[in-house]
Amino acid sequence: MSTVISADGTAIAFERTGEGPPVVLVAGALCDRLATSLLATELGRHFTVIGYDRRGRGESGGTAPDTVQQEIEDLGALIAEAGGEAAVYGHSSGAALALHAAAAGLPITELVLHEPPFYLQEDQEEREESQALLQRIKELLAQDRPADAIAAFLAPTGMPQQLIDFMSQNPGTQANARTLPIDPFEVVSEASRGGRTPIEQAREVAVPTLVLCGGASHPWMIETGEQLAAAMPNGRHLVLPDQGHIVAADVLAPALTDYLTRP
Structure with a gap:
């Protein structure tokens, strides 16, 4: 490295x-x-x-x-x-x-x-849903709940629940969770x-x-x-x-x- x-x-x-x-x-x-x-x-x-x-x-x-x-x-x-x-x-x-x-x-x-x-x-309803999800993720991160923030982000993607559970509980992924408001939302x-x-x-x-x-x-x-x-x-x-x-x-x-x- x-x-x-x-x-x-x-x-x-x-x-x-x-x-x-x-x-x-x-x-x-x-x-x-x-x-x-x-x-x-x-x-x-x-x-x-x-x-x-x-x-x-x-x-x-x-x-x-x-x-x-x-x-x-x-x-x-x-x-x-x-x-x-x-x-x-x-x-x-x-x-x-x-x-x-x-x-x-x-x-x-x-x-x-x-x-x-x-x-x-993207229509207005989809924009509003995206903004609501972003706000929810910010709230969860502010509450020091990275696993829940990851799960909230992944749930709408259609990813299998077993994989969502694995990723949200992974310490490495949790450590990266604070970047979610920028990536993917802002980017x-x-x-x-x-x-x-x-x-x-x-x-x-x-x-x-x-x-x-x-x-x-x-x-x-x-x-x-x-x-x-x-x-x-x-x-x-x-x-x-x-x-x-x-x-x-x-x-x-x-x-x-x-x-x-x-x-």
């Missing part, structure tokens, strides 16, 4: 795997670099892979409330550590952060957005995009981009991926047959390798 110092002086923990062109892996909500460790090992056969603990997680620093801008700066510090430019892979809300970073002009050579959780047709919000829609933000990103979806994922997730890729000047959409939101490293790595090593 090594650390890099972000713009505000926060130490960000990371691990470097393999040798070759640099790729930075951005994990999703509640996850630290352990979530991407198997993927890092697979990709390390062809690339120098940097997996890191997003601020407030694992061995990285950070003082709540952190901001999306600070997370963009963290990613910028890691890209600088990688040599000044790098490809970036983001999963779920980590993909939303990666899109923010590309739109902010970070030196990203290629971008892979794996099922960014944007509701493109996918309209405010974080300066009032733009995800499609409007995507139109501004000229970086060659692959938007990945699983064929067994929710139809709205696949539709979101299609529309994002179509909006991007250099976007491409790829559906992984029979896969859901979480894809095994030995299935995901070949798709990433193929894209990142194409002529």
Whole structure:
């Protein structure tokens, strides 16, 4: 484990795997670099892979409330550590952060957005439900009830109850729970995009981009991926047959390798 110092002086923990062109892996909500460790090992056969603990997680620093801008700066510090430019892979809300970073002009050579959780047709009722859930999570965290906050966040996703129970009782996941108000809520919000829609933000990103979806994922997730890729000047959409939101490293790595090593 090594650390890099972000713009505000926060130490960000990371691990470097393999040798070759640099790729930075951005994990999703509640996850630290352990979530991407198997993927890092697979990709390390062809690339120098940097997996890191997003601020407030694992061995990285950070003082709540952190901001999306600070997370963009963290990613910028890691890209600088990688040599000044790098490809970036983001999963779920980590993909939303990666899109923010590309739109902010970070030196990203290629971008892979794996099922960014944007509701493109969100109505007022859904917005109100999301805000109510965010407020409930903030209340539970203020009461020092991270397990309940995690369970409240995961319940609407359709995740099996047994897995919700496992994650909510996991000490490592509980330690990361304080980041929930930022990720996923703030990082996918309209405010974080300066009032733009995800499609409007995507139109501004000229970086060659692959938007990945699983064929067994929710139809709205696949539709979101299609529309994002179509909006991007250099976007491409790829559906992984029979896969859901979480894809095994030995299935995901070949798709990433193929894209990142194409002529």
